[in-house]
Amino acid sequence: MSDAIVSETVDSVPAAGTGSVRRSRDVPMLVERARAGDPRAVARLITLVESGDETLPRIAAALAPYAGQAQVVGLTGSPGVGKSTTTNELVRALRARGHRVGVLAIDPSSPFTGGAILGDRVRMQDHATDPGVYIRSMSSRGHLGGLSAATPQAVRVLEGAGCDVVLVETVGVGQAEVEVASLADTTLVLLAPGMGDAIQAVKAGILEIADVFVVNKADRDGADATVRDIQGMIALGERGPGQWRPQVVRAVAARGEGIDDIAAAIDKHRGWLVEHGELRRRQETRAAAEIEAIALGALRDRIGSLRDGTELPALAAKVAEGALDPYAAADELLSQLGS
C-alpha cells in the first residue's frame, strides 16, 4: 500500500482530500483503487458493505476472484482479558514478517461504535501510520444476524485489498464467538487468570470453537491453574485422532511476551488445516453461511413486499368471488415475487 492508513470508525469524519472516493458508488473504480492499496477506497467499500448498499452484489462480484487469499484469524474473549493489546502485538509480529494485515474490531453488543472500541483504536495507534495495516471498527448494530451479515463482506474487501492476514476481533459474549469461529480459519480464545466467568464460558462451549487458547496476563497469580483447567477440559473433550488438538499458549501481551508463541500456534494450526484439507472445508462452510444469510435476507425482503404489493388485493378479489382458491393465489403471488 502506498499511503499512510488511518484507522477509521464508521462515523468518523472523512479525512480531507479523499476526493471522488469519499462518496463514490463507482464499484470498478473503488475496487481497482483498493487493489492498488488506497486506504480510502478500502474504507469506502467497507462502508458500502456495512450499510447494505445497493452496490453490495456488484462489490461482491468484483471481489470474488480474491476469495480465500487472506488468512482469517478470529480473536475473542471476555472484556478485560486484553484482546486489543494482544491484537496490537500480533499485528506488530505479523508486520515484522512482512505481512499486510487488516483488523476488523467488532462490538456486537454496543449500539454505538464507542467505549472499548474507541479505546482499542487509541491503543492501536501504534499502527496508524503504517501503510501495511488497515484497522477498522465495525458495529453490528442494525444488522440482522449480527456479524454474519456484513463482516464476511468486509473480510472480502480486505482480502481484495491485498491483506495477507485479517484479524477479526470481537467481544466474547455468547453468540459472537460462534460467529467468529464460522468466519475464521483459526480462532483464538483469550482468557486471563482468575476470571471465573471466562472458565465458565469455556465450559459452556468455547471449547468447541477454540483452535488456540491464549492465557494472557500469565504473570498473574492463578495463571498455572487457568492453564491446567483448560488443558484438563481439552483432554476431556478430546476429539480423537485426525482432529486438531487445541493449543494453549501463555502470554503477557502488555509486555510483548508470548506473542511469537501465539503466531507459531496460528501457523501450526494453519499447517494442520492445509494438510487435512480442512482449510478449504472451513472456507466452504463460511461461504455457505454467507450465501444462506444473503438468501435469507432476500426472502425476508420478499415477505415484506407481500404486504406492500399491489398484486395481493387483485388475487384476494378473485378468491373472494370464488374464481381462485387461496393456495393457488399464494402460488401466483410467490411466482411473481420470484422474478
Added chain:
Amino acid sequence: MSDAIVSETVDSVPAAGTGSVRRSRDVPMLVERARAGDPRAVARLITLVESGDETLPRIAAALAPYAGQAQVVGLTGSPGVGKSTTTNELVRALRARGHRVGVLAIDPSSPFTGGAILGDRVRMQDHATDPGVYIRSMSSRGHLGGLSAATPQAVRVLEGAGCDVVLVETVGVGQAEVEVASLADTTLVLLAPGMGDAIQAVKAGILEIADVFVVNKADRDGADATVRDIQGMIALGERGPGQWRPQVVRAVAARGEGIDDIAAAIDKHRGWLVEHGELRRRQETRAAAEIEAIALGALRDRIGSLRDGTELPALAAKVAEGALDPYAAADELLSQLGS
C-alpha cells in the same frame, strides 16, 4: 344434511361405521360427500385442514367456488362472560329460522383441546342430534400464526358443506380478537357486568373490532353501568357518517333472553355491510390475509430447505474457490427454490 351430526373434537374416537371417509385423502370424494351433508366427510376435511395435510391445496381448490356463501360471525370475550351459552342459544335461534349452522370453537391459548372447550361441547349437546348443526372444537396449538392458519380453511369447509352461518367462537385474550375480526363478516364482543378487565379490554382496542357488543348476564347488578360505559366509548370513538356504529345489546343467554335482539343486530349489520359494499371488502381483506399467511408459510418452508438442501454446498464450493460471488450464489439458490 341427511344424517345426525355429532360434535367432534380433534382427538375424538371416530364414530363406528365412518368407513372409507375416516382416513381418506380422496379429496373429490370427501368434498362431494361434504356437499351432500355427510358430517363425517366434513369432520375429515377439517382434520386434514387442521393438520396442514398435503391435500390442503386440493381441498382449497375444490371448495373455492363456494367462497362467501356463509355468513361468518365471530364471537369473542373474556372467560366467564357466557360465550358458549350465547353461542348455544344463537344456534337455536338460527335453526328456528331454518339456517344450517356451523360452529368452530377455538381455544388459542390452551395446548390441549380440553377444559372450557370440552365444557362447551357438553353444553352444546342440545344440538348434537340436530342434522342442521355442525360443531367442531379446534386447538390453535402448533399453527404458526394461530387462528390465521387453519381456521379460514375450516370456515371454507363449512361453507362448502352448505352452512348458511358459521359461528367462530374464541376466548378473547388479545391477538385472538383481532384475528376473529379479520375472519368474520360480523364480530360480536361479549361482556358481563362487573368485569373490569373486560372494560379494560374494550379500552385497549376491542372497540376497533366489535360490530355488536353483547352485555350478557344483564340481569346482574352493574349491567346499566356496563352498557353506559360501552355507549360512552362508542360515542368517543365515533367513526363519522358512513361508518358502522357498533350496536349494544343486552342479554341473559342462560334464560334465552335477548337472543333475538342479538340475531337482529347481526342482521342489521349484515344489511349495512351489503348496502355499503363492505361485505365484499371484508371478504377480500380476509382472502388477502389468507393468501398472505399461506405465502408466508411457503417462504418459511423454503428458508428451512435452504439449510437442508444439497445445492448450497455446491454453490459454497464455487464461492470458496473464487468462481462465484456469494450474492450471485444466493440468487441461484433462490431461483432453484422458486421452482
